[in-house]
Amino acid sequence: MAAKYLKKENLVSWLQTLAKERLTLVPRREGDAVVFRPFAPGQDIPLDQQATTPPKAAVFPQCEPLLAFKYAKDPENPGKVGVQVKEKLGDTPSVVVGCRPCDARGFLTFDRVYDSDRASDLNYLTRRRNTLFATLACDEPASTCFCNWVGSGPADAEGSDILMVPVEGGFVLEPVTEAGEKLMEQAPLEDAGDKAALAEAVKENAAKALGEAPDLSQAREKLLSLFDNMDFWEGVSAKCISCGACTYLCPTCYCFNITDEQSGAEGVRLRTWDNCMSYLFTMEASGHNPRPTKAHRLKNRVGHKFSYYPDIHDGHIACCGCGRCIKSCPSSVDIRQIVLQAIAASAASE
């Protein structure tokens, strides 16, 4: 299928159609934030800017029951207690409409971990396979955007099923995957016509506006060489307050914690987001903590994204350049600066 044109006024009717078959997540303004929520008719859909939170929870919920369990007692011998377990899988067909290319691309970082030869995470995969992305390309970058640094761009379709390019009066929809094509079939579309060219121009302008990306090819090695240079890390982490805003807003951060909660005879095993900026993240049962300070922890976050992860995943940087960690950081810690400083610092020390 070729690119098609969706008039702005037809967006809602398309969403209505989608919502009949799938859980349809769209941006919604809540208080001072824009978050992804199930589409409801009549709602205002803010598409002009990147949402405050990424659609990460659509595939990787903040809190996800992995299984439920139940203690069952032997009526003959109450001292004998058995446990029954039921695994819980989220398999609701879903679609996210209106996220950005960086948001959709974030899941590629997940996939390499949770869907690899070595391990496959069924809970993740079930959701992943049931979730589609109709991504909105960016027409103008924000001051915090740096997708081009990590090998992507404002119209990167990787990880998306449909790419929607905003043009005057509507969107040019480009199918990316077969599933995406199917979704498009249900939309009240017109032929793109000359809009297709407009769309190309939008893409081009956006890419241009991002400017020249610095060369990060040395980051991998250089970050590693700074591993024991705690002065460097203490310096760059000084203003960090060790909260989890950066990681929980990050489309690529995939760490979690597992806890059991019980109520009476029933219980659940929960997988919840965890983050490497927390002191407890590496806290060991013995009381020893290998990452006792925020310097250690920030080193891990930056190092993991730009060095350790690429090291084992064919050079793929575990960052999509969305800039949320910069924008939403209470102290405005700028990961771009840290990476550049790391490259410069180790260059100086060499």
Added chain:
Amino acid sequence: MELLDQLKEKIKERLPELDVVIGWEQGFDPLHATPLFMRTEEDVDRLVFSPLCVHNLASHLTGLKGKKVGIVVKGCDSRSVVELLQEKLLVREDVTVFGLPCTGVVSLKKIKHALGGLDKVASAEFNGNELKVSAAGAARVLPLNEIAADKCGRCQYHNALLSDVFVGAPVEAAAEDNYADVEAFQAKSPQEQAAYWRDAMQRCLRCYACRNACPMCVCRDHCVAQSREPHWMTQQDTVQEKWFFQMIHALHLAGRCTECGECERACPVGIPLLLLKRKINKEIKELFDYQAGTKIDATPPLLSFKVEEENINERGW
């Protein structure tokens, strides 16, 4: 001499005897300042001070225990330092306070509302009582009083309450705080209030930026929010749990909160958290005539008692 130059000079004077001095520098865009940790004279040259310096740097103090630390404070920030000293969480000799007079800082949220977003700010400049911003290709002039943080409108302590070095001319003004915002919220029905919190808490990420940005939250790494011993909270992402954490935070700050508003400012999803603390502060003021962070030698009201409480009217149960 300009205030900033005076400040830089004073910091440079004291820098040799200090491990680090905390101030602000320009951040990633023209509207964002960011904390600056000065160790050398070159660092000091990067120092800025303007209504964009919103951060309460006192939040960093307890993390620098054992070091000789200088800190630049606005009036409101100084209250946190006073409170920390009062609770003996800091050693007085280890802290050198560079106090400033302050006429108010901005609320980035308000600017965001005014501009429709902060993503594309190209320049920002203060001109008297106005902020000139150009964003997404358009220029706007915003009067300061429209974009000032709420706390500045009711500020009673414009000048640092505590300073080893005070730079600049003290600001005379002092507003009254009649807790009108709390009163207004209280006037809502319990159902409305509950619905309000339910909706706001729903988007909480449990990132604990509110807690970690708080200068008085000294437990941070050992917070009950994530511990199993004691097991106050589960990790379920229900509204109840998220909301309950805010109750914990507010009650643990009862009689200690200096209303710097960092919790609310830090929240990435914009939950109005200060209201809860202000409600408690209002009651603490009424019950015990006490304002946290104003006197180093006071006793926090919930760590003390009177045999006869003047203002607790026991309801004759």
Added chain:
Amino acid sequence: MSAAPGNELRIIGFLCNWCSYGGADTAGVGRMTQPTDLRIIRVPCSGRIDPLFVLKALVNGADGVLVSGCHPRDCHYAEGNFYARRRLEVLKRFLQVLGIDERRFEYTWVSASEGQRWQEVVQKFTERIHELGPAPKITPDQMAMAETMAAQPR
């Protein structure tokens, strides 16, 4: 676990061991009939009662919470109830912005000898909670409805 279906509401009492728990015992010994809704949790001193226990109960669905300790000056531990008084008073007022009706929480002082007073307190508090009815609960249904409501354009 929920309260008995039908008439009872879920009321939780936190009582200090030395005075109020004893007062409740005295009421029992005197066969002073009381409503049956209240479930008592025994703590050594009202000073042990972290206001967060009360909030925990209220947030998780208690219809009423009653705290009772020794009369001021009569604390077994000399000062515990003085601290409790301040903290519980602040808590009670805090409820005014939490959307939890503050009448669902009360604190009082009952000595070990005041069986009759205990009976009156239980009677009065239970009646009050019944007047207020069951506390509004945050249920999944309610959350779903709230989401739909929030989706409306403002």
Added chain:
Amino acid sequence: MSSSPTYAYYPGCSGQGTSLEYETSSRAVCEALGVVLHDIPDWSCCGSTPAHTVDHVLSAALSARNLAQAETLTGVEGIATPCPSCLTNLKTAGRRMLDPQFKERVNSLLDTPVKQPLPAKSVLQVLFEDVGPAALKERVVKPLAGLKVAPYYGCILNRPPEVMEFDDCENPIAMDRLLEALGAEVVPFPLKVECCGASFGMPRKDMVMRLSGKLLDVAEDNGAMAMATACPLCQMNLDLRQSQINATSGKQHNMPVFYYTQLIGLALGLDKRLLGLNKLCVNPKAALQAAEQATAGAA
């Protein structure tokens, strides 16, 4: 002093008749000592002793009307009245109206509701607290040296203490101090606050004979030449009925019974006509002369 103490003045019914001399001397003394009195416009009966035994709300309403009328005056710090009985009613009404429900019930009976009841004081309290013995002493032109006087406060001026809130309820000293300031010799009088029989003069005259008689006995035993009172009813029982008491007991009391304001007026050298000494039944002349002579002799 910043300004003169200023009060709304409630004269009371007795002051218009049986205790006219108390009324005139009180006003004269206050004026002389710089206490400004503004009469409560259109004041009415306080309810006296019967009303409160019938109905608390109606009784309070009687006094409350006067409290409301007093609120029409500006610049007054309270209400002053010479009569202890009136004072009791005013204070009781004010005190009961602290209860918002009671206040509402009372106000519903009034054309003009009471906003915030003014504090009521006896003239004695005003003179003692706002003027004071020391200032009084300075103003004395004709000291009462040699006059041995027994101060008699009566039973309700200071009681019940939680209502009256003035002086010691068993051994008050305000009048003692004022009389001492006048130069008089105040004799110890243990029955300062004993009952005189009050209004039982009508139904149980024998009781008044006995009770008031004892007051006279003890005053005389303690060497008093005269008594000073602060209450119209006490004064009447001791003065008007003194001859009846003598007739009953066979004693020969000839004890003048002054209002303490009359004595203050004398010492301040005020116009005799305002003091109304001629209204007293037991002629005080002899006692006053004896005092004068005693001083003269001593001098």
Added chain:
Amino acid sequence: MKIGVFICHCGSNIAGTVDVAKVAEEVGKLPDVAYSTDTMYACSEPGQEGIIQAIKDHNLDGVVVASCTPRMHEPTFRRTVERAGLNRYMFEMANIREHVSWIGKDKESNTQKAVDLASIAVAKLTQDRPLIAKKFGVNKRVMVIGGGVAGIQAALDCADGGLEVVLVEKTATIGGKMAKLDKTFPTVDCSSCILGPKMVDVAQHPNITLYANAEVDSVKGYVGNFEVAVKKKATYVDWTACTGCGLCTEKCPSKKATDYFNEKIATTTAISIAFPQAIPKKASIDPEYCIKITKDKCGVCEKLCPTKAIRYDMQDETVIEPVGAIIAATGYDLFDYTRYGEYGGGRYPDVITSLQYERILSASGPMAGHIKRPSDGKEPKNVVFVQCVGSRDKSVDRPYCSGFCCMYTAKQAIQTKDHLPDSQTYVFYMDIRAPGKMYDEFTRRAMEEYGARYIRGRVAMIYPKGDKYIVRGADTLAGTQVEVEADLVVLAVGAEAAKGASNLAEKLRISYDKYGFYMESHVKLRPVETNTAGVFLAGSCQGPKDIPSSVAQGSAAASKVLGLFSKDELESDPQVASVDIKRCVGCGKCIETCPFGAIEETDFRGEPKANVIETVCQGCGVCTSTCPQGAIQLQHFTDNQILAEVNALCQQPLVTSFE
């Protein structure tokens, strides 16, 4: 966990209104409950054996008994589970009698409530941990504070039992109020004749160290190991040198000093010995009246003293006494009757207190045993006694009965008649309270043999008339007012807590009632213990008492101390606060709020941390509710234990259910 649950019938006490079998069945469904049953009387021998058997049979590691109040039988069942080999703290109790069956009418509701309460107990038990008491050594010395008859008795009993005793007396002599009495009821025998030998025993007992003219300054430590600072107030006489010869007192020119021993009805010399039988019989100087000390003149006593014992520059001195137990026997003081304006408020010289009258009656008193009026020295004819002055009177905030006034008034009436056969006594009383052995007979004798006229009614007024006093009161039996002409009026003033009693209580960390009398642990069953381990009570400091009761309590307190010291080591209650050092951030908020000073700051690898002194901690838990991060937890009432109970009652539903 494997928990056993036992639902007690308590005969029909519980089973009458609770379906106990149903409760056992319902609770048995809880996952951690391995065994659940009902039992007729859980506390009975077979009931306890049943529990022990079940623990063994089902390999239980915790037990819940749902029966009566834990305030009654918790210790019983703890011993039971201990006998079966469990830790005694792996036990919880649900109160389904006082809190359920006895107060609720509806059986269905009661049953559900009992299920809930038992479930709470189970929930808590799942969080219980074995606790083990710590042992510590005992310093077998005892301090007795107060040298009245109760303190003397306690000191002597302890000393005879072989303990070292430190007796601290505030005034210059021991003997207390009893030493001031002339005779004692109901035998009318001489007070000093029976007390004197005991006082001498104290002075001579090798195990007793006596500090007279001394007060307790501070108390540190805990049972078995107190450290008491005793302030020895300056007497200006070196008592090691003073022989008590009395030469100085004869020649002292300053004779207007207040005579406290004689209740101020006389004056004494600036250097004085309280009374001839004083123990220690040593002189001391009242610095307020000493001419040498006030004006630097005189110095007669220094010149006269044969042993050169006078020290005008003497200072207060503090000694530290380590002891293992403390007996408070600080007695009482008299009500200040001048608060009764109607009785003259202290203005009438011949209206005196009963204790002043004792000094008048006493042959060794200032009037040498001749009854004379203080005002003019005349013998009185009519003596009126007024009872309940400062007793049973709410208007002066003394609603309690002082207990002994009826008796001593009767005694004084008898003595008055003995001394002055022509006299007539009158006694105004409210009720005669004479419940002791021979007591009622005694008051009858006063009336019948000694002609005391008892008038039932309160006195409204006392006023002078001439050189007499008119006592006016009600005669409630006759329904009339009476007036009695008196020459002397004796007010039977009531007892109130000794001045400074509350102050000392705070040092000892014991509680006191609103009148300042010390609180015993249990009104009936622990009458001489306090809530602070190792501190005991004797005599009137606990409430007004007559001599026999005071002596009995002195002995009782002594026996408690002897019992306590019969062990070489004591066990501390393990239900104390405990710090998780990893979680503690050293903010010190717990230290600030601990009512017992039981938490101290320690240094742990350079970081400040809280540390609980386990023997001082009383287990209130204020620290636990103060610590924001829950780093300090009161054992057996931890956050998790209480949260488990709360959750058992109301827990939010899990995010997903099993089904």
